Amino acid sequence: MCMSTDKQEPKKVIPIQAVPAEASEEMVSLYAAAKKIYPRSVEGIFAYWRWITVAITQIVFYGLPWVEWGTRQAVLFDLEARRFYIFGLVLYPQDFIYLTGLLVISALALFLFTAVAGRLWCGYACPQTVYSEIFLWIERKIEGDRSARMRLDDADFSLKKLSKKTYKHIAWVVLSLWTGFTFVGYFTPIQELFATALAWNFGPWQFFWVFFYAFATYGNAGFMREQVCKYMCPYARFQSAMFDHDTLIVTYDAERGEPRGPRSKKTDLAAANLGACVDCTLCVQVCPTGIDIRDGLQYECIGCGACADVCDTVMEKVGYAKGLVRYTTQNAMANKWTTRQTLMRVLRPRVLVYTSILMAIIIAVGVSLAVRTPFKVDVVRDRATLARITENGGIENVYRLQVMNASEKDKTFQLSVSGMQGLKIETETDVKVASAQSHWVVLRVTIPYGSAEAGSHKIVFDIKDTSGNDVIHEKSVFIVPR
Ligand code: SF4
Numbered sequence: 001m002c003m004s005t006d007k008q009e010p011k012k013v014i015p016i017q018a019v020p021a022e023a024s025e026e027m028v029s030l031y032a033a034a035k036k037i038y039p040r041s042v043e044g045i046f047a048y049w050r051w052i053t054v055a056i057t058q059i060v061f062y063g064l065p066w067v068e069w070g071t072r073q074a075v076l077f078d079l080e081a082r083r084f085y086i087f088g089l090v091l092y093p094q095d096f097i098y099l100t101g102l103l104v105i106s107a108l109a110l111f112l113f114t115a116v117a118g119r120l121w122c123g124y125a126c127p128q129t130v131y132s133e134i135f136l137w138i139e140r141k142i143e144g145d146r147s148a149r150m151r152l153d154d155a156d157f158s159l160k161k162l163s164k165k166t167y168k169h170i171a172w173v174v175l176s177l178w179t180g181f182t183f184v185g186y187f188t189p190i191q192e193l194f195a196t197a198l199a200w201n202f203g204p205w206q207f208f209w210v211f212f213y214a215f216a217t218y219g220n221a222g223f224m225r226e227q228v229c230k231y232m233c234p235y236a237r238f239q240s241a242m243f244d245h246d247t248l249i250v251t252y253d254a255e256r257g258e259p260r261g262p263r264s265k266k267t268d269l270a271a272a273n274l275g276a277c278v279d280c281t282l283c284v285q286v287c288p289t290g291i292d293i294r295d296g297l298q299y300e301c302i303g304c305g306a307c308a309d310v311c312d313t314v315m316e317k318v319g320y321a322k323g324l325v326r327y328t329t330q331n332a333m334a335n336k337w338t339t340r341q342t343l344m345r346v347l348r349p350r351v352l353v354y355t356s357i358l359m360a361i362i363i364a365v366g367v368s369l370a371v372r373t374p375f376k377v378d379v380v381r382d383r384a385t386l387a388r389i390t391e392n393g394g395i396e397n398v399y400r401l402q403v404m405n406a407s408e409k410d411k412t413f414q415l416s417v418s419g420m421q422g423l424k425i426e427t428e429t430d431v432k433v434a435s436a437q438s439h440w441v442v443l444r445v446t447i448p449y450g451s452a453e454a455g456s457h458k459i460v461f462d463i464k465d466t467s468g469n470d471v472i473h474e475k476s477v478f479i480v481p482r
C-alpha cells in the first residue's frame, strides 16, 4: 500500500545568475551542406528487376522515335501541326479528352501501385531513379565501386584522377545529349532532326530543348540524384496519404534483428543476447538515399529494395534465414503473418476499388477510341462580314470550315446544310483531304431574299465521309440582316 505523508521536503532554492545578453546569443546555421552519397553496388532479386525495368524503359524511350509507321514516324507529337501520331492513331487538339483519360489512368495506376506496394514507381521506373542508376553504372565502370570512388575523391589532384573524372563526364555528357536529342525526336521527325544535328543546323527551339533536356539529365542524374527525391519531388511528401498498414514497404524486422552487433559464426545468439543483425552497415552503404532502414520507415526511402538484397546476402553468408530486411506490411509484421496471408491481405477493398475504377476507365477510353469518328470538323463564321446581299438577290453568309482527316487514307467529304427554307451551299460541296491532314474550305451559304425574318437562325452543316457512313453534324447560325 502506498502511504502518503504530509511531510514535504523543503524546496531547494536554485540561485539564478544574471547572464549578460550577448553571452546567450548563439549563431545557428540553418544550412547543412549535402553529404555526397557513394552507393555500393548490389546484386539480388530486386536489383535484377530494377535493371529489367531500366532496360525496358530505355529501349522504349530511345527506340520508339525511330520506328516507322507507313511513311511517317510511328510516335510523333507534332506540336507545330497540332497533331499527335501514335501508330495508327491521329489525334487533333479536339481529341484532348483522350489525353485527359490518359492522365486519369496514370494517376489512378499510381494510387493503385502505391496502395499495393508503396513507392514501386520511385524505386523501379521513375526517370530520376532510372537515369541515376545508369549514370552510377558509368561512374562505377570508370571510377570503381564505393570505396574506390571515395578514395579517388579524397585523393590529391593527379593525372589519374583527372583522366578518370574526364572520361566519366564525357560519357555522362554524351548520354545526356543523346537523351535530349531523343526527347526532341518525339516532337520533331527524328530522321530530319538527326540530319540537322549532323549538319549542326538546329533551329533555336530545337537547340534550346536538346540542350535544356541534356543539361537537366546531366544535373539530375549526375549530381542531384537523391536530393531530387528528397527535396524536389512532391510525390515523396504526399505518399503517406496513400499508405496504410497493409501496404507493402521495405521494412527491417527489428524484433528479429535487435539487439544488433558483430559476432562470429559460432556465437550462441541467446547467450550473447544478440539478434540477427550483424551491424555490418551494408544496408546503409547500398542505399541510394543514404538512410538506415533500421531506423524505421522514412520519407526518403524510395522502396528500391537494395537494402533487402544486400541483407539477404549477409544472412546467407552467416547462415541465418533471409528476410531480415524485406518487403512486408506493418500489419504482417505486427501479426507475424505468412507471405500468403500478407499477399491475401494486400487485395483489400481499397485496392479492389482502385482496380475496378482503373479497369472501367481503361475500357471506356479504349472503346471510345475504337468507335471514334475518323474525322473532325470545325465551323467558324466569317467575322469580317456578318451577311451580304448577292447580285442574284439572295442573302449570303460566309463560313470557314476545317475538315480534319484522322485516318490513314485519303478521303472525300460531302458537305450539305439544313435548317432554313431555301438554304444552300454555293461553293464546292466535295472536299478532298489527304490522310492525316486537315483542310480549310470557305463556304458561301445563301437563302432567297425575304424567305426568313431578320435575326439569327440556327442551321446545321452535315459533313459525310463518302467512303463510309460516318456523318458529323455541326451547328452554326445564319444571320439575316434588317
Ligand atoms: S545489412 Fe542486414 S545485417 Fe547488415 S546491418 Fe543491415 S540489417 Fe543488419
Ligand code: SF4
Binding pocket: 250, 283, 286, 287, 288, 289, 290, 291, 292, 293, 300, 301, 302, 303, 304, 305, 306, 307, 308
Ligand atoms: S532504405 Fe532500402 S529500400 Fe529504402 S531507399 Fe534505401 S536501400 Fe532503397
